[in-house]
Amino acid sequence: MQITNSQDNFWGQSRDSLDHKLSDDIQDKIVAVILFLCALVSVFTTFGIVFIIFQVTFQFFQEVTLAQFFLDTKWTPLFAQKHFGIxxxxxxxxxxxxxxxxxxxxxxxxxxxxxxxxxxxxxxxxxxxxxxxxxxxxxxxxxxxxxxxxxxxxxxxxxxxxxxxxxxxxxxxxxxxxxxxxxxxxxxxxxxxxxxxxxxxxxxxxxxxxxxxxxxxxxxxxxxxxxxxxxxxxxxxxxxxxxxxxxxxxxxxxxxxxxxxxxxxxxxxxxxxxxxxxxxxxxxxxxxxxxxxxxxxxxxxxxxxxxxxxxxx
Structure with a gap:
């Protein structure tokens, strides 16, 4: 009878230990996923900023040539006589x-x-x-x-x-x-x-x-x-x-x-x-x-x- 109780206690403790380990593994995975998503937010934000900047910049160069932008020595885009030299x-x-x-x-x-x-x-x-x-x-x-x-x-x-x-x-x-x-x-x-x-x-x-x-x-x-x-x-x-x-x-x-x-x-x-x-x-x-x-x-x-x-x- 004592042997049976000892075996039951052993298997009960083993199951509790296994359940606790599985719970810790699940928590670790959840935390890892949350941290990964937080990292993705910064990455996607950076890509979003770059995409918007260069999308509108491409539209700008549809109206202003690269020569006007990089070879001109005057910058007066707000004046009546416009120059776009950077x-x-x-x-x-x-x-x-x-x-x-x-x-x-x-x-x-x-x-x-x-x-x-x-x-x-x-x-x-x-x-x-x-x-x-x-x-x-x-x-x-x-x-x-x-x-x-x-x-x-x-x-x-x-x-x-x-x-x-x-x-x-x-x-x-x-x-x-x-x-x-x-x-x-x-x-x-x-x-x-x-x-x-x-x-x-x-x-x-x-x-x-x-x-x-x-x-x-x-x-x-x-x-x-x-x-x-x-x-x-x-x-x-x-x-x-x-x-x-x-x-x-x-x-x-x-x-x-x-x-x-x-x-x-x-x-x-x-x-x-x-x-x-x-x-x-x-x-x-x-x-x-x-x-x-x-x-x-x-x-x-x-x-x-x-x-x-x-x-x-």
Whole structure:
């Protein structure tokens, strides 16, 4: 009788264990399906955006030739005498981006080096959130700060227009500094301690170690941070819309007003151009160029990260 009860208990526990395992397997599969569907949402959203952009862009090029778009040097689609040369917008975008990176690279990289190699842990714990706080400020605030403070300050030093590329680029550089600094800091901290100690054992100073050992070892992460900073600057809208103006010019004069691709898109999105009109379609044509530029930058960033990535045992 006792043997029978023991067998019943054994088989009962086995069935309970099997049922529990089957229940866990079903839950795992349900969770996996839900997560897969969530991933598909982002994928389908991306494909939907790309499809809409290039569908309307194709319609745009049914009315405007590629030669008019890429060979003309004037951009006046809203004027009576229309020109559709994209180069003034590209010029304004690259001009403000170059100024921004001229500010963001030295500031971001210097802050990363200080926080990783010189600052005490308590100091770094305070300064890093303070630097990254800049990334949380709305870009419209940067734009008005550039227009109402930076531009008047610059006019005391050099003659600049009220709306100009210089003040917009300077503020974008401050805005992008946390992006460059944060990613560079993580890359520098990822360099093994043994490389530093080996350099110090050879009698190399700390500053020489940073520039000859640590920075080359962290090159892939630093380069990726710079490329991502450029992508951020190329895609910035409100700062350049407010501070740089809306004058599409093919110029390298930092004191003049320029218009970027994103600023033009924001102008058209205001609702003044009827849906389906040629002016409305220029929004998608410029957006397609901006999308391709950002895509190229991201591909370059990915290639650099893999090409120069260091592996340590």
């Amino acid at each position: 180069w003034p917008l590209i010029n304004g975008t690259f001009l403000t981006t170059a100024i921004a990176m001229f500010v963001a690279i030295p500031l971001g990289l210097s802050s990363a080096i200080y926080l990783a190699e010189y600052a005490k842990p308590k100091t770094a714990a305070i300064l890093r959130p303070a630097v990254e706080l800049l990334a949380g400020i709305p870009t419209v605030v940067y734009g008005y700060f550039a227009l109402l403070f930076v531009t008047p300050l610059l006019r005391f030093i050099i003659p600049v227009e009220i709306f100009n590329a210089l003040s917009a680029g300077l503020m974008m550089g401050i805005m992008i500094t946390p992006t460059v600094g944060s990613i560079s800091l993580d890359a520098i901290r990822a360099v093994p301690r043994s490389l530093r100690e080996g350099s110090y054992a050879l009698g190399v100073t700390k500053l020489e170690t940073i520039f000859t050992v640590i920075l080359p070892a962290a090159l892939s992460g630093i380069a990726a941070s710079i490329i991502l900073g450029i992508s951020r600057a190329v895609g910035e809208t409100m700062t350049v819309l407010i501070a740089a103006g809306q004058q599409p010019r093919l110029t390298i004069n930092l004191a003049e007003s320029v218009q970027t691709m994103t600023a033009y898109m924001a102008q058209i999105s205001g609702g003044d151009s009827p849906r389906g009109s040629l002016n409305y379609k220029t929004l998608y044509a410029v957006g397609a160029v901006l999308f391709l530029l950002t895509l190229v930058l991201n591909i370059v960033s990915y290639w650099i990260s893999n090409r120069f990535k260091e592996k340590y045992e």
